[in-house]
Amino acid sequence: xxxxxxxxxxxxxxxxxxxxxxxxxxxxxxxxxxxxxxxxxxxxxxxxxxxxxxxxxxxxxxxxxxxxxxxxxxxxxxxxxxxxxxxxxxxxxxxxxxxxxxxxxxxxxxxxxxxxxxxxxxxxxxxxxxxxxxxxxxxxxxxxxxxxxxxxxxxxxxxxxxxxxxxxxxxxxxxxxxxxxxxxxxxxxxxxxxxxxxxxxxxxxxxxxxxxxxxxxxxxxxxxxxxxxxxxxxxxxxxxxxxxxxxxxxxxxxxxxxxxxxxxxxxxxxxxxxxxxxxxxxxxxxxxxxxxxxxxxxxxxxxxxxxxxxxxxxxxxxxxxxxxxxxxxxxxxxxxxxxxxxxxxxxxxxxxxxxxxxxxxxxxxxxxxxxxxxxx
Amino acid sequence: xxxxxxxxxxxxxxxxxxxxxxxxxxxxxxxxxxxxxxxxxxxxxxxxxxxxxxxxxxxxxxxxxxxxxxxxxxxxxxxxxxxxxxxxxxxxxxxxxxxxxxxxxxxxxxxxxxxxxxxxxxxxxxxxxxxxxxxxxxxxxxxxxxxxxxxxxxxxxxxxxxxxxxxxxxxxxxxxxxxxxxxxxxxxxxxxxxxxxxxxxxxxxxxxxxxxxxxxxxxxxxxxxxxxxxxxxxxxxxxxxxxxxxxxxxxxxxxxxxxxxxxxxxxxxxxxxxxxxxxxxxxxxxxxxxxxxxxxxxxxxxxxxxxxxxxxxxxxxxxxxxxxxxxxxxxxxxxxxxxxxxxxxxxxxxxxxxxxxxxxxxxxxxxxxxxxxxxx
Numbered sequence: 218x219x220x221x222x223x224x225x226x227x228x229x230x231x232x233x234x235x236x237x238x239x240x241x242x243x244x245x246x247x248x249x250x251x252x253x254x255x256x257x258x259x260x261x262x263x264x265x266x267x268x269x270x271x272x273x274x275x276x277x278x279x280x281x282x283x284x285x286x287x288x289x290x291x292x293x294x295x296x297x298x299x300x301x302x303x304x305x306x307x308x309x310x311x312x313x314x315x316x317x318x319x320x321x322x323x324x325x326x327x328x329x330x331x332x333x334x335x336x337x338x339x340x341x342x343x344x345x346x347x348x349x350x351x352x353x354x355x356x357x358x359x360x361x362x363x364x365x366x367x368x369x370x371x372x373x374x375x376x377x378x379x380x381x382x383x384x385x386x387x388x389x390x391x392x393x394x395x396x397x398x399x400x401x402x403x404x405x406x407x408x409x410x411x412x413x414x415x416x417x418x419x420x421x422x423x424x425x426x427x428x429x430x431x432x433x434x435x436x437x438x439x440x441x442x443x444x445x446x447x448x449x450x451x452x453x454x455x456x457x458x459x460x461x462x463x464x465x466x467x468x469x470x471x472x473x474x475x476x477x478x479x480x481x482x483x484x485x486x487x488x489x490x491x492x493x494x495x496x497x498x499x500x501x502x503x504x505x506x507x508x509x510x511x512x513x514x515x516x517x518x519x520x521x522x523x524x525x526x527x528x529x530x531x532x533x534x535x536x537x538x539x540x541x542x543x544x545x546x547x548x549x550x551x552x553x554x555x556x557x558x559x560x561x562x563x564x565x566x567x568x569x570x571x572x573x574x575x576x577x578x579x580x581x582x583x584x585x586x587x588x589x590x591x592x593x
Numbered sequence: 594x595x596x597x598x599x600x601x602x603x604x605x606x607x608x609x610x611x612x613x614x615x616x617x618x619x620x621x622x623x624x625x626x627x628x629x630x631x632x633x634x635x636x637x638x639x640x641x642x643x644x645x646x647x648x649x650x651x652x653x654x655x656x657x658x659x660x661x662x663x664x665x666x667x668x669x670x671x672x673x674x675x676x677x678x679x680x681x682x683x684x685x686x687x688x689x690x691x692x693x694x695x696x697x698x699x700x701x702x703x704x705x706x707x708x709x710x711x712x713x714x715x716x717x718x719x720x721x722x723x724x725x726x727x728x729x730x731x732x733x734x735x736x737x738x739x740x741x742x743x744x745x746x747x748x749x750x751x752x753x754x755x756x757x758x759x760x761x762x763x764x765x766x767x768x769x770x771x772x773x774x775x776x777x778x779x780x781x782x783x784x785x786x787x788x789x790x791x792x793x794x795x796x797x798x799x800x801x802x803x804x805x806x807x808x809x810x811x812x813x814x815x816x817x818x819x820x821x822x823x824x825x826x827x828x829x830x831x832x833x834x835x836x837x838x839x840x841x842x843x844x845x846x847x848x849x850x851x852x853x854x855x856x857x858x859x860x861x862x863x864x865x866x867x868x869x870x871x872x873x874x875x876x877x878x879x880x881x882x883x884x885x886x887x888x889x890x891x892x893x894x895x896x897x898x899x900x901x902x903x904x905x906x907x908x909x910x911x912x913x914x915x916x917x918x919x920x921x922x923x924x925x926x927x928x929x930x931x932x933x934x935x936x937x938x939x940x941x942x943x944x945x946x947x948x949x950x951x952x953x954x955x956x957x958x959x960x961x962x963x964x965x966x967x968x969x
Contacts, residue, residue, distance in 0.1 A: 261925055262925075263920060265925065266926045267927065299895075299897065299913065307916075518671055519670075521675065539667070539674075539675055540638070540683075543637070543666065546666065546667075549637055551644065554642075
């Protein structure tokens with residue numbers, strides 16, 4: 218069972234108000250996690266291009282798996298036979314799985330949402346499937362994730378208030394059913410609820426109010442970073458985070474850029490996941506303390522420096538920008554790995570820096586320097 | 594400068610005649626190599642998917658780079674600026690580069706061969722270039738390879754005797770010119786000559802006779818495994834290898850399967866290179882002591898065993914066939930790496946086994962068991 222402790226609540230003041238950042242410790246059956254934390258995304262049972270040893274080198278404490286993807290490939294029968302996802306992929310630290318809700322919105326064909334759940338066709342072969350809130354939990358129990366997520370109804374942007382209200386209602390109903398099923402099955406591992414409500418503050422308030430009546434071990438905010446302007450995303454997070462109980466972990470799903478992490482940690486968010494560090498790495502975009510660089514750029518052709526001279530990752534300790542550029546331009550598979558190692562290491566290091574800053578009452582100073590280094 | 598010692602010449606007899614296998618030691622500026630040796634191919638400055646640490650884990654003692662590819666990308670100006678290929682790719686053991694001859698035959702557009710050299714268009718952007726025998730050596734000097742290869746004229750199969758004769762004549766002429774240029778430049782590193790002659794024994798005899806008049810530190814046999822039947826390839830190798838001086842290393846280029854290596858070591862060949870272990874890995878074909886397996890096969894869906902229970906490679910020590918199949922079927926980039934680690938490790942292990950067998954006068958027995966395990 219999950220245990221969450223808030224080790225320190227920041228009492229700093231920033232020009233824009235109180236810093237709500239907090240330092241925490243989350244304990245699962247597969248070990249402890251320091252929060253705020255970023256979770257690299259291992260969609261199909263691999264954080265793309267990385268071995269588990271490389272993930273550990275990068276400082277990953279917990280990774281995310283996608284239930285929708287793993288259900289379709291390799292299938293629950295395989296993962297059950299292989300004794301769970303941890304064993305299958307050989308990752309023995311904590312793991313979180315989503316519920317499929319986001320993929321029904323973003324990827325599945327012809328997803329139809331009803332009170333009963335979601336009927337959809339596989340994006341791979343068009344085969345038909347149904348996820349009920351109970352089934353979403355059942356599959357995640359087979360995966361054996363330390364933190365499971367309730368089935369939710371995620372929408373794009375823009376959406377009308379009526380659409381958002383309908384999605385919210387289903388999400389709440391499904392959350393209760395998933396929770397009841399989880400309790401009935403002995404409360405194995407942990408199940409988090411997901412707040413929806415689109416870009417409407419009052420619906421976010423309503424959703425959070427309904428969800429937090431259910432005794433989930435943690436809460437997430439879903440349906441952000443779905444195409445809305447950045448300031449609207451921040452406004453929704455800022456509005457919703459304080460509505461969630463402070464004694465439980467707060468997780469914003471699918472977010473975001475380094476700037477997003479800094480802003481949202483400041484608002485009191487504890488957990489994040491995003492494909493950005495790994496996906497952008499495969500597109501040649503690398504994160505550094507002074508901003509992002511595009512490694513295919515011609516200016517790196519003769520560059521003997523590492524990506525970031527201050528970085529201690531395997532890639533920066535060993536390879537020049539010129540070599541990385543050459544590999545990338547030549548589409549050598551090694552390029553994607555070396556870039557991913559750097560970007561994940563950067564994200565994990567950024568979270569570590571923020572944890573230190575909260576610990577040392579220097580989050581405001583950290584944030585100022587973070588932007589100064591980027592010329593902002 | 595290169596030093597080659599034959600440590601042991603097999604005196605075993607096999608049903609098909611004397612075993613000509615030999616054990617040797619090749620010393621270069623970047624260290625020693627035990628022969629017979631297999632050289633993994635690092636076309637563009639990376640053995641596809643592998644880091645240099647993984648290459649070392651696999652037991653690689655020397656790798657090969659392709660002059661044609663590296664000349665086009667990243668270009669000699671970059672590699673010169675980066676202080677040579679070793680430094681650029683961070684491989685500090687011996688390296689061999691080919692001359693481009695095979696790529697002019699297999700890859701370049703509109704290659705035109707004259708006494709002067711080869712005029713060709715890049716397969717990437719159609720740009721026009723000329724390689725003279727001198728330029729082929731000059732480029733390899735910039736790359737800084739421990740063993741450079743003479744520019745040769747490689748042909749496909751079938752070819753007429755007239756075509757083979759013409760290619761042979763140019764190859765010999767170019768070999769002399771490349772050698773003279775190399776001497777003039779101070780005999781930096783080492784330059785090997787390449788025997789051609791198509792599938793005509795008398796032309797192979799002629800070519801070997803002409804080439805061995807030039808005091809190259811080593812000799813290669815080119816133009817094999819270009820589409821001819823296996824027994825013809827073996828016949829040509831068997832005919833040509835004894836024509837090369839025993840006190841110098843003998844290298845058959847671009848060969849081959851595990852069976853090929855066993856046969857050709859038995860004929861006295863010291864060095865090999867081939868894309869097969871790495872390319873086949875990326876196509877899901879894995880080498881084992883009991884033959885090859887195709888990892889995407891449905892029979893591996895629930896298979897908890899490693900690829901080869903006798904194998905000590907990183908992949909076999911850690912991952913199941915079921916996981917490897919899943920990664921491969923899902924096109925996860927990690928699949929290509931894990932497969933490549935196994936295949937290169939297998940090839941390096943096979944060479945190691947052969948070296949031990951020669952040392953212990955058990956090459957005939959080794960070869961018999963090698964085939965028995967594969968059910969042959």
